[in-house]
Amino acid sequence: MITLYTHATPNGQKASILLEELGLPYRCHALDLVERENLSSEYRRVSPIGKLPAILEQRPDGGTRRLFGSGAILQFYAEETGRLIPVDRNPRAEMLSWLALGISDLGPTALDMFRFSVRAPEKLTYAIDLFKGELIRCYQALEEQLADIDYLAGSYTIADIACFPFIAAARMVRESFFQRYPHLQAWHDRIAARPAVQRGMAMPAQPA
Ligand SMILES: N[C@@H](CCC(=O)N[C@@H](CS)C(=O)NCC(=O)O)C(=O)O
Incomplete structure (x- = not known):
């Protein structure tokens, strides 16, 4: 399962649009920017720079994978699914x-x-x-x-x-x-x- 750490901002929306387009199941964790949740040590284990979006993915093999930054998220899941990315x-x-x-x-x-x-x-x-x-x-x-x-x-x-x-x-x-x-x-x-x-x-x- 994918947890998307996000907020209603353009960088966060890039990640949620991608996951919706790919039909990947995910849940949103809405970061509380007023309370600076994004700078907490817990969140910085997912996004070292304390920015959104970021993803924590629980893998079927029991492992976890993190991704931070909209560019990394877009490219990773497009490559993983082979969709929204040209082959030629x-x-x-x-x-x-x-x-x-x-x-x-x-x-x-x-x-x-x-x-x-x-x-x-x-x-x-x-x-x-x-x-x-x-x-x-x-x-x-x-x-x-x-x-x-x-x-x-x-x-x-x-x-x-x-x-x-x-x-x-x-x-x-x-x-x-x-x-x-x-x-x-x-x-x-x-x-x-x-x-x-x-x-x-x-x-x-x-x-x-
Ligand atoms: N290069 C990053 C930029 C991310 C970014 O600037 N996110 C903003 C929201 S749109 C953020 O986390 N702001 C909170 C902060 O900077 O503390 C990306 O493309 O994801």
Whole structure:
């Protein structure tokens, strides 16, 4: 059984979308970020950096396996199941490149933009302009890539899952801004219509 340590944030949603798409049974442990549960010594045995998402998997042979970081989780389970990952080398190279863009560029830049424009007690124009410019570079690259194809590596893969929650979050707050990216919008709508994506985006479910 897989336990997914998560929270209702884009990085957490990548992992829950993946598990829903693959139909793997899992339970969610919703981390209490207010109480800093993510920095507890117990959780840091699963995620040494104290970030989410992370997974603890009880294996049928009695052993356990941990995975931390959305990139590792996406790649590991796609490889394990042979799904959402192209077999042929060229689409695989393309998929890995867009996966890396989602994990290393889009995600961290979007989080830094949020921190400096919303959370920071002092609004630093330099930082806000820097991260805004970097985000626009990501949006522009995605827009151009999606001009002639439906998904980032041709077919729907973990590269799309790596980027989707950050685009969904940005679009929700800046709907009119995204009108300048019609291909990115169409890609967003295509992915948002998938039932597994809708279930994954709703995780962790609120207690009744
Ligand atoms: N590189 C990591 C980044 C994970 C990350 O930044 N997670 C955020 C939530 S979206 C987090 O754990 N925030 C709590 C904290 O930094 O203390 C990944 O892709 O999973």
